[in-house]
Ligand SMILES: Nc1ncnc2c1ncn2[C@@H]1O[C@H](COP(=O)(O)OP(=O)(O)OP(=O)(O)O)[C@@H](O)[C@H]1O
């Protein structure tokens with residue numbers, strides 16, 4: 001139960017922040033008597049999307065601890081774009097460019113929402129790397145390729161890499177190099193369970209001085 005609460009808290013952190021900011025924005029525009037109806041609709045829609053995401057996270061974690069619900073087919077390109085969309089605002093704020101190349105009709109069979117959570121965790125780690133050490137040109141490259149019986153999604157960032165003395169530990173639960181208020185150290189641990197135990201794949205992290213590449217092979 002404790003693990004489940006920590007994991008839900010982990011996935012809720014970002015949408016909760018977005019909701020708080022959206023409410024502040026609404027309050028500000030009411031206070032200034034300057035509200036633009038279209039802008040408000042956009043803020044409300046964004047908040048509804050985030051609440052739906054939070055609600056889905058709860059369902060996902062029921063599945064996480066009892067992974068026996070039916071798998072479905074999904075287009076990886078759509079899943080990648082909805083993960084980017086959830087992070088869009090903060091990626092724009094931190095001036096991170098995201099380049100996506102996906103093979104046509106790249107389908108996977110599995111738990112789409114869990115897969116999306118894995119993508120979100122990896123993208124957030126890349127974003128965090130840029131926040132820690134801003135770069136002149138900050139790029140995340142996502143490529144999805146289908147080989148014979150293996151599908152590979154690779155996420156590469158140029159955020160400075162992961163140092164050799166910690167790379168062995170990054171999949172351990174609660175291992176983090178971030179401040180307590182920023183990281184719980186559950187992101188990669190959960191992602192590895194989803195990819196390897198629920199989807200029968202592999203999650204691999206490689207790093208150099210400059211880049212980190214995370215591959216999801218299914
Ligand atoms: N793309 C990356 N660039 C640099 N370091 C990374 C990257 N991805 C992971 N790491 C390192 O691996 C550690 C563990 O990552 P993990 O996602 O499991 O936890 P976290 O990001 O610290 O916390 P949380 O995911 O709970 O916010 C990070 O603290 C960081 O040191």
Ligand SMILES: [Mg+2]
Pocket residue numbers: 121124125183186187188
């Ligand atoms: Mg993380």
